[in-house]
Amino acid sequence: MTIEEYLYYIILPILAISVLLVFCRFVLGPSIADRVVALDLLITIGITIIAVYSIVYDQSTFLDIAMILGLIAFLSTVAFSYYLEKRNRKKREKKKKENNAE
Amino acid sequence: MLSDILIIILSSLGALFILLAAVGFVRMPDSYLRISVTTKAVTLGIGLLLASAAIYFNDLSVTSRVLAIILFIVLTSPVGAHLIARASYFAGNKMWEKSVMDELEGKYRPNSHKLSSGEDIEDVEKMKKEPDRESDLI
Numbered sequence: 001m002t003i004e005e006y007l008y009y010i011i012l013p014i015l016a017i018s019v020l021l022v023f024c025r026f027v028l029g030p031s032i033a034d035r036v037v038a039l040d041l042l043i044t045i046g047i048t049i050i051a052v053y054s055i056v057y058d059q060s061t062f063l064d065i066a067m068i069l070g071l072i073a074f075l076s077t078v079a080f081s082y083y084l085e086k087r088n089r090k091k092r093e094k095k096k097k098e099n100n101a102e
Numbered sequence: 103m104l105s106d107i108l109i110i111i112l113s114s115l116g117a118l119f120i121l122l123a124a125v126g127f128v129r130m131p132d133s134y135l136r137i138s139v140t141t142k143a144v145t146l147g148i149g150l151l152l153a154s155a156a157i158y159f160n161d162l163s164v165t166s167r168v169l170a171i172i173l174f175i176v177l178t179s180p181v182g183a184h185l186i187a188r189a190s191y192f193a194g195n196k197m198w199e200k201s202v203m204d205e206l207e208g209k210y211r212p213n214s215h216k217l218s219s220g221e222d223i224e225d226v227e228k229m230k231k232e233p234d235r236e237s238d239l240i
Contacts (some may be wrong), residue, residue: 003106003109003110003158006110007113010114010117011113011114011117011151011209014117014118014120014121014138015120015121016115017121017122017124018121018123018125019124020124021127021128022124022127022128024128025127025128025136025198025219028131031133031190031193031195032190032193033133033135033166033186033187033189033190033193033195034133036186037127037133037136037183037186038127039135040143040182040186040235041123041124041127041140044144044148044175044179044208045120045124045144047148047152047171047175048116048117048120048147048148048151050153051152052151052155053150054155054158055109055154057156058166060159060161060167061165063155063164063167063168064151064167065154065173066171067167067170067171067174070171070174070175071174073172073178073182074174074178074179074181074182077185077186078181078182078185080183080186081182081185081186081188082191084186084189084190084193085188085189088189088192088193089152089154090131090192096121101108
């Protein structure tokens with residue numbers, strides 16, 4: 001068994017199973033924070049899948065895309081958490097105004 | 103030959119850690135535990151798998167690229183996890199009912215998101231007296 005075969009038949013299925021598990025949580029996830037973390041995790045596991053593919057097909061240029069995906073994952077998490085906090089603040093203000101009117 | 107064995111060991115460990123993180127992500131009872139479990143395990147898994155890629159290519163440009171990716175992930179994933187956990191705490195996300203304590207309870211102003219340390223007793227007292235000032239609204 002060569003190293004490419006090992007990676008292709010053992011490592012990639014393990015990663016695929018973990019992607020499926022994370023996707024389950026992405027669909028079920030009770031709160032929005034769970035979904036954001038699941039999205040972040042999906043991208044992060046995608047980086048490792050790209051690394052494995054770059055070994056299997058002997059193409060080191062794939063790693064550039066892995067780097068860019070890492071940047072985008074961080075950006076999306078920061079943006080989502082920023083807007084979540086903003087939304088909470090707006091909701092609370094609205095509630096307060098309603099209470100004052102009563 | 104030696105490098106093949108190293109690649110097999112590193113990639114197996116990395117895949118195992120990622121699988122464990124995914125299982126923990128599905129099984130953990132509340133979103134804070136989920137965040138804390140996955141961030142660490144996935145960071146380690148990514149590092150090991152990318153290190154196996156660096157050993158396979160055995161090239162300076164690939165190694166530096168891999169090191170850059172690992173450094174970036176190690177720097178950003180705790181920051182992202184902290185940000186999203188903070189946002190979900192302010193959203194009023196419930197903790198697991200068997201959680202022992204909530205150290206943040208009553209120590210922050212809900213509108214300005216300003217935190218006070220528990221050691222500063224005067225600050226905590228002040229916060230209890232006037233929990234939510236109008237001037238803090240942004």
